[in-house]
């Protein structure tokens with residue numbers, strides 16, 4: 035017994051050490067918030083498994099004021115009996131041994147997500163402390179760990195009448211940096227998704243950090259259909275009922291089941307979410323390919339048969355425009371392209387999804403001809419718009435060539451021709467543009483002044499030709515030199531490898547107009563040059579908000595807090611030193627040297643890099659924020675207004 039305990043605990047320590055050394059391998063990036071939040075999903079997965087096993091109907095996630103987080107479920111409670119192999123309690127094995135997830139109970143854990151995850155022990159390893167409380171057989175047990183190592187035995191601390199498990203942990207801030215606060219909205223969005231995929235499971239999220247408790251509750255009986263309806267909530271659906279498709283096929287290892295929900299709306303983007311065994315595959319895979327192939331052939335087939343289409347066939351993009359869909363596959367032994375399960379590669383799934391969707395969707399079209407016609411007509415319109423856009427784009431290209439060299443006259447280019455070291459400042463207004471031209475490092479920094487507000491492209495998505503006729507937009511396309519359009523299959527589509535500058539830097543005034551112009555530019559980039567954003571080429575310059583001075587000495591402050599701190603420092607021992615504070619409203623108020631010193635000098639500037647966590651969510655955000663629906667926009671802005679600072683009206 036003694037021996038096996040020692041052997042077991044040495045193994046445990048080695049495992050935990052591996053996770054602490056390379057958290058990225060197990061949990062994702064520890065510096066940008068992804069590993070931090072992955073910890074939550076790992077712990078929640080265990081409670082969801084209890085639900086899948088039929089023993090748990092509620093999960094509570096509590097964000098505590100001290101930086102820790104608790105996950106409580108009402109399942110059977112982790113077993114507390116002695117584990118033969120290791121000579122410690124089963125609970126301690128689950129908490130400390132990598133991949134110990136569901137080893138105890140194979141049958142009820144058949145197709146669960148958590149089983150294949152790294153398990154709660156990996157989270158334990160990267161936690162300053164973790165505490166598990168178990169309600170089981172009328173007794174409350176508790177055990178505490180620090181950095182994954184137990185600091186108490188599993189102790190009996192009281193009695194109870196219910197059953198369940200609570201796991202609390204505080205992320206170790208020697209491992210997580212940069213983003214170390216749990217993000218309520220991110221947790222809410224993800225767990226809402228989890229509850230949609232687990233019909234009947236109630237998930238409650240409670241944020242205890244602020245003055246007022248913030249609660250969000252998710253409980254859906256409708257499963258996938260309700261999920262799709264929710265995605266389309268702020269859009270105009272083209273057909274009332276969500277199309278539900280399901281099927282099953284037996285393969286050697288067991289049954290593969292396929293469930294889909296689809297609904298077209300008036301949106302221009304597509305939102306297709308793919309899952310395998312309740313785990314999201316953000317890069318799709320074979321289920322996605324099967325769905326796409328079936329959709330394209332179904333819609334084209336129906337269009338031809340009913341003579342709704344002249345000329346060439348509809349492309350996959352035409353057919354999927356405005357489609358919201360969920361594909362959920364359950365598979366006894368799936369393969370993925372990576373540890374993080376971003377892409378399903380099991381090849382047999384493609385044919386299974388394709389066959390199921392093709393049959394059932396054809397059936398639906400036959401039974402609902404009016405809906406089928408709406409869907410086909412929408413795809414035909416999309417096809418025409420795409421054609422018009424292509425022509426307008428070609429025209430833009432030709433015009434560039436005619437004007438000699440293709441570079442716009444307003445551009446003050448840099449000398450270097452090495453894109454890696456080059457950057458282009460997109461500057462609001464001619465006067466700030468002038469300062470930037472004088473102040474810049476001419477070798478690597480190009481300046482493109484943009485006049486006034488650029489076109490709100492979100493409102494022109496039905497008339498894309500107009501986007502390409504817009505002067506400021508033409509100017510940007512030609513200056514970047516990397517084409518335009520998100521569909522990489524189109525000729526002349528945007529291609530980051532052709533970018534003439536590896537950093538596109540948006541520099542606007544620190545006021546409401548500046549914020550608006552920045553949003554308009556981001557909207558354009560998102561809709562027409564998306565890879566520039568997703569591949570990390572887009573930045574936002576951070577000009578200072580204040581100049582704080584005393585006599586000849588002066589400093590710049592980039593926030594109100596920084597300003598107040600500086601005032602204190604400059605005052606020193608003399609509370610009566612009446613310090614000068616200048617508020618910069620526009621870039622134009624700074625002379626070229628000041629602009630260089632504060633905002634453009636690569637040695638000293640700070641810039642924000644634009645990143646995107648969730649493409650679908652971002653699509654919907656731009657639709658709401660920049661689209662036509664004013665009441666929706668108002669609601670959205672009011673919801674997020676509390677997060678907006680530096681608003682200068």
Ligand code: 0RA
Pocket residue numbers: 080081084107109110111112113135136138139199
């Ligand atoms: C192994 C076996 C059993 C339950 C669990 C693990 C379990 C683990 C976690 C983690 C968080 N909550 C959990 N709830 C249950 C089955 C025990 C039995 O047969 O009674």
